[in-house]
Amino acid sequence: MADDILLPPPPDEQPKLPEELPVLPLRDVVVYPYVILPLSISREKSIRAVDTALVENRMILLLSQKQVEIDNPKPEDLYQVGTAALIMRVLKLPDGRIRALVQGLQRVRVEYFTETENLFKARVEPLSEPEMKSPDLEQDALMRSVKQTLEKAVALGKTLPQEVLVIAGNLDNPGRLADLVASNLDLKLAQTQEVLEIAHPGLRLKRVNELLTREIQLLEVQQKITMEARGEMDKSQREYYLRQQLKAIQQELGEGSELSEEITAFRDKLAKMTVPEEPLVEIERNLKKLERMHPDSSETAVTRTYLEWMTELPWGQMTEDNLDLKQAQTVLDEDHFGLAKIKDRLLEFLAVRKLKPDLRGTILCFVGPPGVGKTSLGKSIARALGRKYARISLGGVHDESEIRGHRRTYVGAMPGRIVQALHQIKSMNPVIMLDEVDKIGRDMRGDPSAALLEVLDPEQNHTFRDHYLNVPLDLSQVLFLANANELEPIHPAFKDRMEIIYLNSYTLEEKLGIAEQHLIPKQLEKHGVTRQQVSIPKKALKSIITGYTREAGLRQLEREIGAICRKVARRVAENTLKKKFTLNDESIHELLGPVKFLQDERLKAPRVGVVTGLAWTAVGGDVLFVEALKMPGKGLLTLTGQLGDVMKESAQAALSYIRSRGEAFQIDPEVFQKQDIHVHFPEGAIPKDGPSAGLAIATVLLSVLKGVPVRNTLAMTGEIDLRGEALAIGGLKEKSLAALRVGIKDILIPHANQKDLEEIDPELRQQLHFHPVKHVEEVFEYALVGWKRPERAKLTAKPKAKPRPRR
Secondary structure (H helix, E strand, C coil): CCEEEECCCCCCCCCCCCCEEEEEEECCCCCCCCCEEEEEECCHHHHHHHHHHHHHCCEEEEEEECCCCCCCCCHHHECCEEEEEEEEEEEECCCCCEEEEEEEEEEEEEEEEEECCCCEEEEEEECCCCCCCCCCHHHHHHHHHHHHHHHHHHHCCCCCCHHHHHHHHHCCCHHHHHHHHHHCCCCCHHHHHHHHHCCCHHHHHHHHHHHHHHHHHHHHHHHHHHHHHHCCCCHHHHHHHHHHHHHHHHHHHCCCHHHHHHHHHHHHHHHCCCCCHHHHHHHHHHHHHHHCCCCCCHHHHHHHHHHHHHHHCCCCCCCCCCCCHHHHHHHHHHHCCCCHHHHHHHHHHHHHHHHCCCCCCCEEEEECCCCCCHHHHHHHHHHHHCCCEEEEECCCCCCCHHHHCCCCCCCCCCCCHHHHHHHHHCCCCCEEEEECHHHCCCECCECHHHHHHHHHCCCCHHHEECCCCCCEECCCCCEEEEEECCCCCCCHHHHHCEEEEECCCCCHHHHHHHHHHHHHHHHHHHCCCCCCCEECCHHHHHHHHHHHCCCCCCHHHHHHHHHHHHHHHHHHHCCCCCCCEECCHHHHHHHHCCCCCCCCCCCCCCEECEEEEEEEECCEEEEEEEEEEEEECCCCEEEECCECHHHHHHHHHHHHHHHHCCCCCCCCCCHHHHEEEEEECCCCCCCECCCCCHHHHHHHHHHHHHCCEECCCEEECCEECCCCEEECCCCHHHHHHHHHHCCCCEEEEEHHHHHHHHHCCHHHHHHCEEEEECEHHHHHHHHECCCCCCCCCCCCCCCCCCCCCCC
């Protein structure tokens, strides 16, 4: 921390100078009387001089050095005329330096130095100014001339503080006016010292006027040069003249050969490429611009980097498509298990490309939970086509420049990710997978989704313009694919340009098949274990899937298989594995620990106020029990389980429908006034929402109000409206798998979802019994034990009014 020493203010009258003063040598600066100036002091002798002055009378002698570069000046290296100054303030810095604020008092001359070892001390003689006679005409004219010339200097561009002009205008002492003007002119040290040594005020002001006049001449010439430089010159003569000058300068300095070699290399590379006309013109323009630049200028580096990008892009380079559909089928079957409909769609896509190569088709977007093979499908398509493959991760991208690139005016500007991908894989017709398009951000820096509209639009992407390249780039031959976990967050206009292909959760049989064909061989090879050393039977694999994973995809399953392979590899390395290791339930517990996920079980028997519902999650389907009970109260409906607004509204709609049919259901109306109903969804720490729980809520409400148990062998999914109609839902396949997992084979679904049964595998449909319903009262008949559907009131038509007789 710096020590700030506050000294008492100087007296109003000028103090009497002592005969001997400590000396402070100054570099490249001269201090005039009455001028206040901050000084930075770091030399030991100078610091001792300041300390001595502070102890004695705060007065110090300021002498300028003749040579600035001398660190340890001797008496002969200092001018003999200086300024006696008063130290007004001292600030001691942590690094030992001192900052002092001094005020010049009087010109003095050094008679001789009394000490030179530890610090400089000198005996001084004041240079008194001769008394001026009463102001005469010449002196007034000179002072006015100096003031006007100072104002003219400011008008010509001289930078001076405004207070200097104000003080100069109010001064009537020629000596002080001369000191003020001289201290604000850009003079050499010798000239500044010369003014200091002139004791006579009139002569000093006259000399300052001469220096100020020369400053005016310099400013006028500078302004003239600036004006001439702005004038127009003939373009060809100017370029020829500058080129000759640059050439001569480079020859004298021995520079320019490396830059010339780079330009030659750019031209040679350009001659071997097939570049479209507009990019070619831009490249040539920048090459000519580079020839005129200095090798060390910053703009040269920017232009060189731009030319490197332009000449390293794969202009005209394309791979030949392999449109053999049989080979494509083989590749897809090798890389992916099942997915028959998706494979058919991809083969149709390739067939159209074979018949119509220049067709600008729809962009395919794979939507599904994590780990179901969306990204790997893109790799398979690239391998089947024989094209190069690139993946662009868009998750968390907020800046539009990530897609379109940065403009070259910015430091560190780069092309966008599309251009970077083409540059990296050296092909103009690759397969590019846009990964995680549902996680693109948006803020004040722009909307990357909007920037991608041009990229994915077949009618526009043949003239895609990256901000960095600033030339059209043909992306029409690029096969763009996209993938996402959810469809809702995707920009509507962005979504409109893509064909959506859904990848649902894998069934248990699909997971077993994929693990046996792909995951186990991959992990065995990765960990250096062979089939002769370890065996993973189907039963053990099923135990791992059901007890240690709960996901729509396969990532956790692959990690668990990898963990088993690692532990077996350790036994092999330690020579503790005596025979082939066969995995069973006991060894699974030993290697992977206790079961991580306990499978949900269906209810043991029918119960009042408990319904088995079905829910969709990001990792597949799940069973969701809905519980309800009634208690004395004021007719309130309480909902718990961290429900969203949609489910709360479903519960209210279900209760309203039951109240409207209370008489038909033989429910005492006072129940709704004197009984509170509590509906609870277990696992309250997990947020729940979505339009598929209405039927289950209505059933549990009627069960608790009537005291009728709900069948435990039945699960249901569907939404309800105020008329009791069963509304369609989504995720039927995942929900069906969840029901089958807990041993429930009868599922109530909305009648409108019958069309979705075709999407479910035939093997799965054979194990389940789906019961389509159109109305919630059909659900009551299926679900409530011994329930008979009451007759609904029929609406009687009103008699037609008799026509009035015409008058």
